[in-house]
Amino acid sequence: MFKSKKIILAIAIISLIVTICNLIYAFLNNVFVNYLQIASIVPIFTVIYSESASVYKISNQFVASLFGKTIGFESTYTFFTDEDIEENYFDLVQNYLETQNYKLKGNTIKKLDDGKDVIFSAEDESGVKSDYLLSKTYDKDAMAMRVTFSVSIQLSYKDLKKAWTNYRSLLSGAFSHISKIQNKQHFSVSIYASTTTSFKPFYRLIVKNIDPKNIDLFVLKYKDNEMKITTTPNKIYATSENIDDMNRVIGELIPLTHLF
Numbered sequence: 479m480f481k482s483k484k485i486i487l488a489i490a491i492i493s494l495i496v497t498i499c500n501l502i503y504a505f506l507n508n509v510f511v512n513y514l515q516i517a518s519i520v521p522i523f524t525v526i527y528s529e530s531a532s533v534y535k536i537s538n539q540f541v542a543s544l545f546g547k548t549i550g551f552e553s554t555y556t557f558f559t560d561e562d563i564e565e566n567y568f569d570l571v572q573n574y575l576e577t578q579n580y581k582l583k584g585n586t587i588k589k590l591d592d593g594k595d596v597i598f599s600a601e602d603e604s605g606v607k608s609d610y611l612l613s614k615t616y617d618k619d620a621m622a623m624r625v626t627f628s629v630s631i632q633l634s635y636k637d638l639k640k641a642w643t644n645y646r647s648l649l650s651g652a653f654s655h656i657s658k659i660q661n662k663q664h665f666s667v668s669i670y671a672s673t674t675t676s677f678k679p680f681y682r683l684i685v686k687n688i689d690p691k692n693i694d695l696f697v698l699k700y701k702d703n704e705m706k707i708t709t710t711p712n713k714i715y716a717t718s719e720n721i722d723d724m725n726r727v728i729g730e731l732i733p734l735t736h737l738f
Contacts, residue, residue, distance in 0.1 A: 558662035670713035
């Protein structure tokens with residue numbers, strides 16, 4: 479089946495190239511243009527779109543960048559460290575944000591029995607607001623300090639990669655010098671939209687319902703190597719111990735507004 483699919487795709491690509499070359503030749507040499515030939519491009523492209531994962535992904539990402547509405551982006555980084563538990567992690571984050579010309583919008587400190595939470599916001603030079611949660615607690619089982627740092631942003635799909643790049647740079651700039659316990663790091667990304675929108679985020683695996691039904695609950699869980707992914711209507715959640723896995727989710731996410 480895979481071989482036949484490749485043959486169909488190859489024939490469609492060759493047909494498209496020949497059709498385009500003939501049309502270019504006709505225009506350049508003032509030859510009569512066969513408009514049926516122009517019309518034939520549509521079904522040819524449809525075949526390529528259906529059979530090629532790359533064309534399918536790029537097409538939908540391009541459409542989403544033009545017409546995509548506001549989505550929610552959340553990411554969390556958790557690590558364990560046996561360094562001095564009095565390390566002021568908020569100062570580390572604040573200092574880095576200030577070097578990047580962010581304006582902090584105040585903070586709220588919530589003291590816990592075994593640590594504390596700091597909730598604050600920051601605004602970049604373009605006026606995009608990010609909400610942060612920095613949690614520091616002592617984990618008795620691990621006998622180490624657990625630090626969790628989260629961000630939450632409302633943005634357009636076309637700004638998603640930039641938001642992720644900024645957050646990853648923040649993690650590196652604020653926490654790179656801190657000694658982490660091996661195999662005790664964890665990353666997660668959540669991308670979602672209002673349940674009233676038609677936004678359907680997919681990564682690598684797409685389910686197309688040939689015979690639509692009214693489905694009240696849909697949860698799809700799968701693994702991509704060591705990364706765990708959960709897809710529900712209007713939301714995708716990925717988690718891994720490797721930050722590069724999060725890069726792939728952000729880079730290859732397909733935010734479908736509908737299935738062609």
